Amino acid sequence: MTIQLQQVLPEYFEKSRSERSEVWGKDLQFNKGEYIKIVAPSGSGKSSLMHFLYGLRKEYNGHIIIGGKNTKQCGAEEFATLRKDVLSIVFQDLRLFPEQTVRQNIELKRQLNPFHPPEKIDEMAERLGIKNKLESRSRICSYGEQQRVAIIRALMQPFDFLLLDEPFSHLDDNNSQKAMDLMLEEAKARHAAIIFADLERIDWFPYNRLFHL
Amino acid sequence: MAVSFSPIRPLIQTGSNASSRWFSYIGLGIGVLLLLCSIQMYVNIQQLLGEKEMQKGGFEFIPISKVITNETMGNLEKNLFDQEDISELKSQPFVEDAAPLLANNFKFQLSGGSLIPFMTDFFIESLDNAFIDTVPPSFTWSEGQLTVPVIISSEFLELYNIFAPGYGLPQISEETAYRIQLTFTCYGNDGSRESFRAHVVAFSDRVNSILAPKTFLDWANQRFSPGMELRPSRVYVKVKDANDPEFLKYLEAKNYRVNKDKTQFGRRKMVLQGIFAGLGIFGLMVVVLALMLFSFYLQLMIARSRDSLQLLLALGYSPRWLGNNVSKRFIPIYFGVVLGALAVTQLMQYAFHHFVMYDRSELDTPVHWTVIATAVLLIVISLLTNFRLVRKLLSQLEP
Numbered sequence: 001m002t003i004q005l006q007q008v009l010p011e012y013f014e015k016s017r018s019e020r021s022e023v024w025g026k027d028l029q030f031n032k033g034e035y036i037k038i039v040a041p042s043g044s045g046k047s048s049l050m051h052f053l054y055g056l057r058k059e060y061n062g063h064i065i066i067g068g069k070n071t072k073q074c075g076a077e078e079f080a081t082l083r084k085d086v087l088s089i090v091f092q093d094l095r096l097f098p099e100q101t102v103r104q105n106i107e108l109k110r111q112l113n114p115f116h117p118p119e120k121i122d123e124m125a126e127r128l129g130i131k132n133k134l135e136s137r138s139r140i141c142s143y144g145e146q147q148r149v150a151i152i153r154a155l156m157q158p159f160d161f162l163l164l165d166e167p168f169s170h171l172d173d174n175n176s177q178k179a180m181d182l183m184l185e186e187a188k189a190r191h192a193a194i195i196f197a198d199l200e201r202i203d204w205f206p207y208n209r210l211f212h213l
Numbered sequence: 214m215a216v217s218f219s220p221i222r223p224l225i226q227t228g229s230n231a232s233s234r235w236f237s238y239i240g241l242g243i244g245v246l247l248l249l250c251s252i253q254m255y256v257n258i259q260q261l262l263g264e265k266e267m268q269k270g271g272f273e274f275i276p277i278s279k280v281i282t283n284e285t286m287g288n289l290e291k292n293l294f295d296q297e298d299i300s301e302l303k304s305q306p307f308v309e310d311a312a313p314l315l316a317n318n319f320k321f322q323l324s325g326g327s328l329i330p331f332m333t334d335f336f337i338e339s340l341d342n343a344f345i346d347t348v349p350p351s352f353t354w355s356e357g358q359l360t361v362p363v364i365i366s367s368e369f370l371e372l373y374n375i376f377a378p379g380y381g382l383p384q385i386s387e388e389t390a391y392r393i394q395l396t397f398t399c400y401g402n403d404g405s406r407e408s409f410r411a412h413v414v415a416f417s418d419r420v421n422s423i424l425a426p427k428t429f430l431d432w433a434n435q436r437f438s439p440g441m442e443l444r445p446s447r448v449y450v451k452v453k454d455a456n457d458p459e460f461l462k463y464l465e466a467k468n469y470r471v472n473k474d475k476t477q478f479g480r481r482k483m484v485l486q487g488i489f490a491g492l493g494i495f496g497l498m499v500v501v502l503a504l505m506l507f508s509f510y511l512q513l514m515i516a517r518s519r520d521s522l523q524l525l526l527a528l529g530y531s532p533r534w535l536g537n538n539v540s541k542r543f544i545p546i547y548f549g550v551v552l553g554a555l556a557v558t559q560l561m562q563y564a565f566h567h568f569v570m571y572d573r574s575e576l577d578t579p580v581h582w583t584v585i586a587t588a589v590l591l592i593v594i595s596l597l598t599n600f601r602l603v604r605k606l607l608s609q610l611e612p
Contacts, residue, residue: 056527076532076608083529095524097224104220109528111216157529 001086001160003030003053003195007062010048022211023049025062030193032160035206038197040213046197047092049213050165053195054089055079084113088159090167094150098139102130102149105138110156115190124152128178143170151179155186162187164196177204216530218538224521225539226514234510238550240503245554245591247496249584253562254489256581261573262456262482272309273455274344274419277469278447293444307460308452312341313445314422315430319437320400323423325393329382337363337397338422339430344449347415354429360410361397364424365390367416387416401437420449458483504595508602515539515606523610536604540596547595555580555588 005028009018018025023038024045030036040046051057052064055071064071066082074082083089096105106121125131128148133141138149147170154162162183168176184206187194196205197213285291294313302311316338324332342348345364352362367387374384385393395411417424434443452460461483464471515522526532559580566576 054527076526080526080529080531080534083527084531095527097521097524100220100224108220108525111220112529 001032001067002065003161003193004028004065005030005062006065008049008052008064009061010045010052011059011061013045017045021213023213028211030161030195032193033191034193035187035208036193036195037202037205037207037210038195038213039200039210040197041199044213046213047165050089050092050163050195050197053161053163054087055082085158086160087163088154088157088161089163090147090150090154090165092165092169094143094146096138096146096149096153099137101135102138102141102145103134105149106153106156109153113157115158116156121152121156124155124182127182128152129175144172144175147171148175148179151183155183159190160192162192162194164194164198166198167196168198168202176202180204216534221525221530221535221538224518224525226517233506233513237503237506237510238546240499240506241547241595242550242554244496244499244501244503245551245588246557247499248493248591249496249554249558249580249587250561251489251493251496252587253558253580253584254565255486255493256583257562257565257576258482258485258489260575260577261570262485272451272453274346274449274451275455275471276314276421276447276449277464277471280468280470289444293446294448295444299448302448302450305460305463307454307457307463308450310343310451312344312449312451314338314340314420314447314449315427315434315443315445317399317430318434318441318443319402322398322400324396324398329377329385329393331382335423337425337430339425339427340420340422340449341427344420344451345417345424346419347417349414351414352426354426354432356428356432360412361425361429362414363395363411364415364417364420365413366421366423367418368421369423370416390416399433399437402439405437407437456482458486500591504598508598511599511602512606515603515610519610522607526607526610532607532610533604536600536607539607540600540603543599544596547592547599551588551592551595555585558584 005023005026007018007025007027008023009015009025013024015025021044038046038049048057048060052060053066055074058072067086069078071079071082097108100108102125103121107118110116110118110121122131122134125134125148128151130141130145130148130152133145133149138146141149147167151167164183167183168179171179180202181204183194186192194205196202196207279285279292279294281292299311299313302308316336321335321337322332323335323337324330342352347364349362352364354361370385370387370390373382377384390413393413395413397409397411398406399409400406411425434441454460522535525535562580563578566572566578570576
């Protein structure tokens with residue numbers, strides 16, 4: 001399973017952006033098992049890239065090929081399958097159901113295509129220090145807690161690529177490191193790739209490839 | 214994929230506009246009830262009024278003539294049938310056959326024998342044998358034969374027996390009538406005159422006339438009034454159902470007159486069927502309105518749950534699976550509404566048959582199969598439109 005980027009450039013970016021970027025307007029291939037770090041200052045299109053890869057938006061020129069299939073030609077059903085089996089994501093804006101409990105939020109993702117049994121939710125919550133929040137509504141959790149919920153949720157399914165969009169923006173270094181360790185373990189268990197986009201380099205992500213957006 | 218919908222159910226907001234949902238259910242129920250009752254009543258009318266001709270079996274023979282108005286009076290062209298009229302009649306799908314009733318075209322006198330001494334100017338007609346109800350083998354005539362067999366309307370005998378005593382004439386029975394010697398006297402345009410003996414060979418309940426064999430009248434018309442075109446003023450039509458609304462409409466359009474008594478059932482049937490067809494259409498409109506109201510409710514529901522549904526799609530839930538599960542919730546409601554309406558229709562049919570029609574054998578207490586078929590069709594249509602709408606709305610949510 002690979003992801004290929006062919007001359008991808010957001011429609012709302014001027015052409016010259018591709019001259020400075022190592023991603024926009026280039027031909028790239030991400031393979032299973034790779035740890036890819038994308039460093040991007042604010043406004044350079046980090047979330048756009050993640051949304052393009054995840055199929056939430058299609059306002060770009062060029063092509064994104066996932067597993068040999070051009071995603072511009074994928075319908076809603078095909079993307080649903082990709083998001084269930086191949087791609088997992090931690091959104092920058094977290095995207096939890098505010099009225100559901102933490103456990104319900106995670107379970108909603110887990111039941112779709114279970115990679116782990118339900119007990120794994122407790123185990124991961126314990127590791128990331130939010131076990132006592134499992135039965136709380138997610139809207140009353142702090143941003144840091146919500147971010148950890150979003151991370152655990154992303155690890156409940158099988159995937160070949162884990163997309164991380166500033167996953168530690170609300171976490172201190174200690175909690176970030178714990179979360180990173182968990183994600184690395186889970187990626188390893190699936191022999192999956194991690195595509196990690198953040199504002200700056202983070203020392204505890206052992207990337208193989210680094211790109212500046 | 215054994216994905217459970219139960220954790221998703223609370224994410225879809227339905228509660229806050231329950232009144233509009235209930236209005237649409239009630240509207241749907243009323244519309245379906247109106248539609249089903251109209252169909253059942255339509256069938257009832259068909260069974261009640263269609264029974265008459267079924268008892269008789271076979272065909273009905275009906276004389277028709279053109280309506281004579283003040284404008285067409287004296288205008289034979291307009292009041293008589295021509296060959297074209299007859300061919301057109303024959304070509305109608307509801308007409309099996311048509312035959313003209315041809316009359317004498319010359320002066321004709323009828324006189325009784327010694328038993329009933331009278332003489333009167335009269336008329337004589339002929340009709341295709343296939344259209345006469347009673348044709349004995351003796352009803353034939355060939356040139357040179359001095360005796361003419363005739364078939365008389367049984368009503369004529371009845372009428373005679375009513376006025377005979379007043380004129381000092383004897384009343385006569387059918388048997389006697391067969392033995393009476395009548396005399397036909399035909400007067401030609403050229404002053405010639407010829408007499409024939411005639412006797413009654415049969416009485417007809419159907420044809421209101423004095424009928425001679427066709428061969429005789431054709432010969433006599435040719436002999437006493439040569440060269441004159443013969444056009445009938447009456448035509449007998451053979452139809453399956455004299456009450457067929459299509460047939461009645463045709464007669465009306467052509468301005469043909471027909472014995473109202475023979476077709477009154479048909480006229481009543483037309484009016485009643487019209488009323489129930491109108492009610493049925495009204496019911497259908499209510500059903501459509503209710504479905505529209507329900508679709509507004511669905512749109513509102515999906516708009517309210519937009520954020521949740523979008524996030525579910527973003528998490529990887531299939532739009533088809535979500536759509537099917539959202540729609541499935543309404544299956545019991547549609548079934549309940551339509552089956553409820555069907556049950557009320559059944560109850561009304563029972564009441565109609567039992568209390569209004571006193572269990573007449575032409576009607577059935579269970580509703581007609583078309584009513585059940587319509588109910589099933591309505592369920593299928595409502596579910597299909599519902600499924601399609603939800604799927605369409607969900608596909609619009611996709612970013």
